[in-house]
Amino acid sequence: MTDLVERCTNAGLKMTGQRKVILRVLGEAEDHPSVETVYERAKAQDSSISIATVYRTLNLLDEMDLVVRHEFKENFSRYEVNMDHHHHLIDLESGEVIEFQNEDLEELKERIANELGYDLIDHRLELYGRKIKKKK
Amino acid sequence: MTDLVERCTNAGLKMTGQRKVILRVLGEAEDHPSVETVYERAKAQDSSISIATVYRTLNLLDEMDLVVRHEFKENFSRYEVNMDHHHHLIDLESGEVIEFQNEDLEELKERIANELGYDLIDHRLELYGRKIKKKK
DNA sequence: GTAGCTGCAAACTCTTTGCAACTCT
């Protein structure tokens, strides 16, 4: 994934066995795993990994912007590799997370911030919905 | 505030002294107080109030939709009386919370959800910015 | 060799909860 490992070593991080495993787990994830989930997947590859290391690593990666931390309306965080910018729609029934992008939205939020006299540094947009049932 | 007390008693809640105080604190708040802040303000009016009651009351009010719970990028919740619908821009330097409304945005998020095959039930939009310094 | 990393367990923060006493209605 645009070599995560490389970006870490370039940043001066030691490439320990644990970090390699965690990076691999993140790179291969097609969902938005929680710390617990990353931990379980990592443990499957190296059973000695502790959850403290997972927390520490994810925090590091977040600070380096290699990873994006999401705090949906749940009481824990989820992570994903920081690739393209997008937003999320959370299916309230299944918990499934759907990604989407929208150009109008990008413009709009920038414009709103500017009109209020602010530079937009960060933002958060999440939609929570229920699948529309087709009538038969 | 469109009588919070009345809306509570109508819903069958007992109007205890503690609840009156908490409702008054919420009604008078012009900011987005945390549980801790609501607790402190309430305690100033009735020192016997416990924080457990504040938590319980805010949860009740949230379920009844009398209040809106916000979880900005902080590790605690903030509350405000549910009046008009709006969004928030958080000043990353001062922590100040600025409210705004935007019609285009309302349409857009509805449209995005529908295009993805979802009924929009809830959402969250927060902007995080830094005040633009005028050049002299 | 050594700065940085790790596992473990304890500590922390915010929030919830069991229980016995109390209080609106």
Added chain:
DNA sequence: AGAGTTGCAAAGAGTTTGCAGCTAC
């Protein structure tokens, strides 16, 4: 009277951290 509410303290959940030993560089 009695269901609902409260304060207290303990428990929960997720996350962070101090420390001694280990490891990549």
